[in-house]
Amino acid sequence: RFYPTSVMETGVDILRAWVARMIMLGLYMTGKAPFHDVFLHGLILDEHGKKMSKSKGNVVNPMGIIEKYGSDALRVGIVMNRSAGQPQAFSEASVIAGRNFCNKLWNIARYIEGKSDAKPVSNEEIEQAQPETIYEHWILARLEQARQAIDADIAGYRFAEAMEAVYHCIWDDLADWYIEASKASDNIAFMRRVLSIALRLVHPFAPFVSETIWTTFRGEESLLISQHWPSQLKFSKRQASSFDRVIELVDELRNITSQLPPAKYCLVFDDCQMIEENQALIKSLAKLRGIRRDRTPHGLKIVLPHSTAWLELTEEEIADYKDKLQAKLAKLKSEIYGLERRLASQGYLEKAPEQLVHETKKQLADKKRRTVHLGEQLAEIS
Structure with a gap:
């Protein structure tokens, strides 16, 4: 049989x-x-990369x-x-990262539970809930992207890659962007639907915490392990792309303001439909003092592929920011030189694990991209 x-x-x-x-x-x-x-x-090795053995006394008790x-x-x-x-050597730091991931999922659930207490919804409402805003279409797009990646990775026995897709979807997309954007939303049924999908994606990797969260919301008669795997999610690509453009601008604003004296800054724009339509969302996510339209904008110019705006700063603040960018650019160039030397070594390419070589190439590409972006920023300031 x-x-x-x-x-x-x-x-x-x-x-x-x-x-x-x-x-x-x-x-x-x-x-x-x-x-x-x-x-x-x-094999799981000890912290020094040696095979675990009772005689050596280096066995980790699970x-x-x-x-x-x-x-x-x-x-x-x-x-x-x-x-x-x-x-791979056993690392307690990886287990701590796993614990932090589980805690993050738990905190997301607690946030949505708090919203649900104020406005209870039925299971039928949850299953039928539809996206109403650009960030709701966007989170469905990200969940669908993760679902497809997890499906392909598990089918190909690439379990680490599947776990990475789950991790980034929950931590980077769900927690960092959707939850932050949804704080003023009252579409509770949709929040519950998003959590339901996320828990199904997480379940193969963290079955106990995901099952506990599921039964907390749905009751003991409904078990997560018996639920169907998510089917293809429907969303508006145009709406999802609009939130990608908001993220692009907010990321840049956060990066700039993190290098400025702590304060609430004002964003100014002249003719940008994306900013015009999403002022409240951008103001909230970037923690700005305000956003206004001005035919003669001034300050630090921010030029992105889909938007142009100005952050109201004094000449002194702009000069200080320019110095910090130049220092960061010099450091990046030094790091790029070191990575290029490592990848030019035939010994490294032959002896290092394939995953490590891939990660090094990824780091190099990322630093080169950031170097180009810093150069463009400095050119705009100049």
Whole structure:
């Protein structure tokens, strides 16, 4: 009945001793291989990269870690940043990151629960809730993007990559942008729908915390583990793109104001439909004193692909900001030089794990992009 199975999951250290012999015996006895795919996980090494051994006294007791951080935190910490078949040193910092991820999910749920207490909604209303604003269309777009990535990664046994897609969707998209943008919203049913979708995506990686949150909202008679995986989500691409443009401007404003003396600043624009239509949202997300239209704007000019605006600053503040940009540009160029030297080393390319080389290339591309952007900013100031 259960032969052959679909996947054999095991360690690379017993590939010949166990897996190969299972295949040979299965073919000999039945004429069929005992499994279609073999997934080889890497060994978990100690913090110094050595194989764990009782005789060496370097074994990490998982029960102690679970007692301290929780089972979901351990699961997420082990799965994150772990390529298939690649041995990796155990890092308590990864488990702490897993715990923080679970806490973030819990805090999102508490926020939505607080909103729900003020305006109770039925399960039917939740399932039928539709997006009304640009940020609601945007979060559906991001959840759909994550769903597709997770589907493809799990099908390809890329569990670390699937966990990364979940992590960034919950932390960067849901918590950092949607929750912040929705603080003035009363579309509670849609918030609950978003949480419902997010919990389904998280469940394979953090089953206990996601199940607890689900039953808190839905009751003990409804279990998350028995729910269907999310189907394709429908949203307006145009509306979602509009919020991407808001994010682009708000990100730039946050970056600039973080390098200025603490204060509430005013944004000025001349002719920008995106800013005109989303003034309240931009003001709230960027924590501005105000936004106004002016035919003769002045201050620090901000030029982005989809918007142009000015942050009202004095000449002294602009000069100080320019000095900080030049210092940051010099530091980035130094870091780029170091990464290029590392990637030019044949020894590094041959000996370093593929994932590490990929990460180094990603860092280099990101720093080069930031260098170009800083150069453009300095050119505008000059």
